[in-house]
Amino acid sequence: MAAAGSSKTANLLLCLTMISFVQLAQSSPSGDKGIKGFHGKKLSFTLYQQETINKTSYMVVGGVAGAGVSETTTPFGTVYVFRDDLTVRAERSSxxxxxxxxxxxxxxxxxxxxxxxxxxxxDHRGHRGSVSVLGGTHNTRPSDCPVVGGTGDFGYAVGYVRTSPVNLRARGSSVTFKVEFHLYWPPYAHYAPTSKH
Structure with missing residues (x-):
């Protein structure tokens, strides 16, 4: 009777080991090179942030030292707030x-x-929800901000959002930024690349 019980336990352990092995093999990124859509694993796409100074973005606290206010700089300690549209192309009319x-x-x-x-x-490509980011940015170079949360279709996502200026000099009071999303879900979350910028 004890031998039969240990045999069943051994078979169960073998079965669980095989299931774990198959899941690990399926989560390997090598078979998914070049995927650019939502497949329950990862999602990459690009949008464009359309900012208009003193209309969709404001300096609410002036800085105290260092560089002055220019198209690319603000003094140390400046607090800036924004609520900008994201468009599918760099043109504001898109x-x-x-x-x-x-x-x-x-x-x-x-x-x-x-x-x-x-x-x-x-609300893009049939997916709705939000992504929250927190990190350091650079005004004139690409910057990667880690994803720290998500809601809706983006719940449990990790990864990063890369921003880079499309035009460094504001046309009038308008500036455009390229925003690249690199999102990953379990079990692919641990394959999310680390920032290079």
Missing amino acids: RVAGVVEGTSVTTSFDGLRSLSLGKITL
Whole structure:
């Protein structure tokens, strides 16, 4: 009787080991090179942030030292708030796919670096929800902000959002930023690449 019980236990352990092995093999990223859509594993897409100074974005606290206010710099300690549309192309007239709202605080004396946080609400490619980000940004170079939360179709997502300026000099009072989303879900979450910028 004891031998039969240990045999059943051994078979159960073998079966569980095989299931774990199959799941691990299925979660390997090698078979998914180049996937650019939502497959329950990862999602990559690009939108464009359309910012208009003193209309969709405002400096609410002036900084105290360092660089002055220019198209690319703000003094150390400047607090900036924004609520900008996200469009599918760089042109302002293209379809709106979401909105990004948040704040940034200038954290370098050269006026180029900030600590930024934002909530990005999306309705794009049949997916609805929001992504929250928190991290450092650079005004003139690409910057990666880690994803720290999500809702709706983006619940449990991890990864990063890369922002980079499309035009460094504002046309009138308008500036456009390229926003690249790199999102991952379990079991692929642990394959999310780390930032290189």
